Amino acid sequence: MAVRRDFAFLVDASVEAQALLRAAKGAEKALVSDVRIFDVFEGEALKGAKSIAIEVTLQPREKTLTEKEIEAVGERIVAQVTKATGGTLRG
Numbered sequence: 001m002a003v004r005r006d007f008a009f010l011v012d013a014s015v016e017a018q019a020l021l022r023a024a025k026g027a028e029k030a031l032v033s034d035v036r037i038f039d040v041f042e043g044e045a046l047k048g049a050k051s052i053a054i055e056v057t058l059q060p061r062e063k064t065l066t067e068k069e070i071e072a073v074g075e076r077i078v079a080q081v082t083k084a085t086g087g088t089l090r091g
Helices: 017-026 067-085
Strands: 003-012 032-042 049-058
Touching (some): 003 017, 017 032, 017 049, 017 067
Antiparallel strands (some): 032 049
């Protein structure tokens, strides 16, 4: 059964959304079946940054994922996006 998780990252305004998508997809290639952007916000309050929100679909092929496994994949996605874009997870 597919599982969807949303993440919102604060990145520099110069970061292209495609870089964020590639990083999220590459974090766990065996499980991440889709990543899509559902919101981009740029405004004066962010001072040279923008918020990009993504929805990640995990599609396990062998077994249903436990919540702990889903959280671990989420942590890898955040780490990979941070490494690739310098972005930080918005709380």
